[in-house]
Amino acid sequence: MPALSGPLLIVEDDADIREALQGYLELQGYEVRVASNGKEALEHLDTSPRPSLILLDMALPVMDGHRVLTTRKSNEALAEVPVIILSAGMAAMNPRDRAVYAANYDVAAFLKKPVEPRQLVELIERHALKSAGAQAGTSP
Template sequence: MVAVSDRGPEGRSVLIVEDDFDVRDALSQLLEFEGYMVAGAANGQEAIDHLRSTPRPAAILLDLMMPVMDGFQFRSELMHDPTLASIPVIIISADASVAEKAARMGATAYLRKPIEVDALLHTLERFCLP
């Protein structure tokens, strides 16, 4: 698990749930540079454990295809926990049917991989305090 950065004001925290270390690291560096506090998890189970032991993030960036617990299982687990269900979830996926899958999962938003930086930042601004 990637440590939480101490940079950035409260309300600008993001949990990145992505099994590809390089993608997770690149997103973390980008968001930290933009002033976000970032934590990362390599799979859904790590993310659930993190969420149950730390303050809630303002948003979650969620990959769908991961080992141990995939994005679908993670989202289901999240929806069954009243303390976590209201966290905005942004699906990130290369899957062409990501819009349909995100809607079925009750996700707040979705982004197609490769992720466009401006689209990512604009989407996060909707859920994170300035």
């Protein structure tokens, strides 16, 4: 597995899903941090190293996924962190609405729950590595 600039951040309020994703991704060799709500997610985004990618559930307590995306969009440094939305509801949106939402909030991809593990790893590698390469290209 290629090295990422930081850990993956799983933002999921369902403990079973969160722990299953974390266990699977750690077995794949990734460093993983977890948050159970949007407020915790934003706290992780302020730590170093910053996550390489966020796996974001949208229906969260305290602060939902949409508010996390809105906050991320308003902060240039956070806006660089790719987001993959894990949500049955948003994955069910019609393709046009999903594309508009993705463009508006700079969302890399949508995955429907339950997540297919191989597809998840492919998307992580595609988007987190692209981000790491872009950051490496812009650093002094």
